[in-house]
Amino acid sequence: MSKEIESAHMGTKVVWAGEKEFRAFGATQVPVVMSVAYDYEDVDEWYRVAMGDRPGYIYNRMSNPTVQAFEEKIRILEGAEAAVGFSSGMAAISSTLYTFLRPGNRVVSVKDTYGGTNKIFTEFLSNIHVDVKLCTTGDHAEIEREIAKGCKILYLETPTNPTLKITDINRLAKAAKAVGAMVIVDNTFATPINQNPLKWGADIVVHSATKFLSGHADVLGGVVCGSTELMAHVYHYREINGATMDPWSAYLILRGMKTLKIRVQQQEKSAMEIAAYLQTQPLVEAVYYPGLVTHTGHLIAKEQMRGFGGILSFILKDEMDAIKILLPKLKYANRAGNLGAVETIYGPARTTSHVECTPEERKSLGISEGLLRISVGIEDTEDLIEDLRQAFEYLESKLPIRVKII
Template sequence: MDENNFKDVQDGTKAVWAGEKESLAYNATQVPVVLSVAYNYDDVDEWQEVALGNKPGYTYNRMANPTVQALEEKLRILEGAEEAVGFSSGMAAISSTLYTFLRPGDRVVSVKDTYGGTNKIFTEFLPNLDVDVTLCNTGNHKEIEAEVAKGCKVLYLESPTNPTMKVTDIERLARVGKSVGALVIIDNTFATPINQNPLQLGVDIVVHSATKFLSGHADALGGIVCGSEKLMKKVYHFREINGATMDPWSAYLILRGMKTLKLRVRQQEKSAMEIAKYLQKKKLVDAVYYPGLEAHPHHDIAKKQMRGFGGILSFVLKDEMKAIKILLSKLKYANKAGNLGAVETIYGPARTTSHVECTIEERKALGIPEGLVRISVGIEDTEDLIADLEQAFSYLESNYPVSCS
C-alpha cells in the first residue's frame, strides 16, 4: 500500500493497516507467518542480486523475513521513520544499537534511572569496552546539558523512565545533543508511538521493546529500532552479523496485537489516571509517580510532548517490602509478574521487575525506593481495578500496623 495512503489518517488506522498489504498472499486478509529459513532461486544471478541487497527479496531469515518486514514497516510508519529493524527482544534492540555506534574511547551521556537492563549496559558492559559513561539525574536538564556540552558520541534517553516515571524534555535535550554532534537515542516503550513520536522532536533513533505495549498480550518477545535509512543500514548490518533476529511467529503475534494498540492505550491511561488519583489519597502511600498528575514535577513537559500519559504508574508504600507482600497477595485482578503493557493489569516491585539485576544499594543510588511498586494498567474496567485496590488496601490497613504518621 502506498505510504501516501497514511498521510491523512490517524494512528489507530495506521496501527491496523500500515505495512500489511504488500505481505498478503492468496487473497488472505491477514499477514502470513513465513517460517521458511531459506528461499529458493533457480537463477543464480538473481539470487546473488537479492543477497547483495541490489534487488528486493529474501534469501535467509537472519537477513530478512516477510512477516518481520511487515511489522517493521508498520512501526516505521507509526513513528514517521525512514526505516525500521526488528530484533529478538527489546534488550537486543537497545544493546545492538549501542554496540553499532560506540567504539573504545567514545563517551555516552544518559540518565540514572533507565530500565535496569539498560543501566547494566552503561555500568558494566560498556565500561569493559573502554566506553566512558556519565549518568545524570533524570530530572536535572541543566546537569544533562552541561555533561553533553563536554562532548559525547551518544546521548541516550528514556521518557517516561521505568519505573520512576520521570520525563525529559526531548526536544530540548535533542537540540543540545545535536550541537555537539552526538547521536540522540531514546527508548519510547512506555509512551508508544500513539502518545509520542521522538523523531519529530529531533531524536535520531527510537527503540521499542515490542514485547510490551506493541504486542499487548504478553505472548511474544521482540524489539524494534527506527530511524533514518543511513543509520538503520548500520543497525541492520550489526543485527545481520550478530544474529539477534526477530522470530517470524513473534512478529505475527506483535502485528496482531498492534491492531488494537490505540484502543488499548486509551483505556489503559484512562484507568491509570484514576488509579493514580486514588493512590494519592491513601495514607499508606508515600508518593505516586504518574506524569498525568498535575503534582508530577514534569507534568508540563509531558503535556507538551505527549498526546496521552500512558498506562504505567508507580507508587511508594510505607514500610516497603513488608507492606508490598501483603498488598500484592490480596489483589484479585492483577498478575504479579515481570512484564508490562499487557491487556491484564500487572503489579511488581522494582526489586523483582525493572531493576532485579541491581542490588539494594544500586537501586537507592538510582533513586528507586524499595517500597516502589510499578503498575502496568490493563484494559479491565476502571471501576473494577479501583475496587480491587480498595479491598487490598483495606486488608493491609486492618492487618498490618503500618505507621501512617
C-alpha cells in the same frame, strides 16, 4: 498503500500500515513465513538479491516477509524512514549501542533507565573502553553541561521505568546536535500512540515490542527506528550478530498492534483514575504518574506527549512488608515481571525493572524498596479501583499501629 496510510490517523495506521504489501493468496492477514531460506532458479537473480541490488529474501537471519511487515508498520507509526526488528527489547537496545560506539567514545544518559539498560552502561560498555556519564533524571541543566563536554550518544528514556520521570527530548536533542551527538530514545512506555521522539529531534527510537506493541504478554521482540542510513548500520550489526526477530513473533506482535490505540486509551484512562485514588491513601507515600498536575514533569509531558500512558508507580510506607501483604490480596492482577499487557500487572522494582541491581544500586538510583509499579490493563476502571480499595483495607488491618498513624 504505504504512502497513502502515512497521512491517516493513528488508529487507522495501527490496523492497516505495513500489511497489504506482504499478504499472499488473497489473504486478509499477513502470513507467517517460516522458511529459513528461499529458492532461486536464476543464479544471477539470486546474486543480485544477495547483494541488495534487488528486493527479495535469502536467509531468515537477514530478512523475512513477516518480520518486514512488522518493521514497516512500526516505521510508519514512528514516522521513520526504516526499522529493524530484533529478538527482544534488550537485543534492540544493546545492538544499537554496540553498532555505533567505539573505544574512547562517551555516552551521556540518565540514572533512571530500565535496569537492563543501566547494566549496559555501568557494567558492559567499560569493557570496550566507552565512558558513560549518568546524570540526575530531570536535571536538564546538568545533562546539558555533560553533553557540552562532548559525547557520541545521548541516550534517553521517557517516561522512565519505573519512576515515570520525564525528559524534555527537544531541549536535550538541540544540545546533543550542537556537539554532533546521536540521540537515542527508548519509547516503550509512551508507545507511538502517545509520543514520536523523532518529531522532537531524536535520531533513533527503540522499543521493547514485548510490551505495549504486542499487548498480550505472549511474545518477545524489539525494534529500532530511524533514518535509512542509520538503520543500514543497525541492520548490518543484527545480520552478523544474529539477534533476529523470528517470523512467528513478528506475526503475534503485528496482530497485537492492531488494537494498540484502543488498548492504550483504556489503559491510560484507568491509570489516571488509579493515580488520583492512590493519592488519597494514607499508606501511600508518593505516586508517580505524568498525568498528575503534581508530577514534576507534567508540563513537559503535556507538551511532547499526546497522552500519559498506562504505567504508574507508587511507594508504600513500611516498604516491602506492606508490599508482601498488599500484593496477594489483589484479585485483578498478575504479579509478574512484565508490562503493557491487556491484564493489569503489579510488581516491585526489586523483582521487575531493576532485578539486576543490588539494593544499594537501586537506592543510588532513587528507587525505593517500597516502590510498586502498576501496568494497567484494559479491565473496567471501577473494578481495578475497587480491587485496590479492598486490598488497602486489608493492608490497614494488618500493619502495625505505628505505620497507620504516620
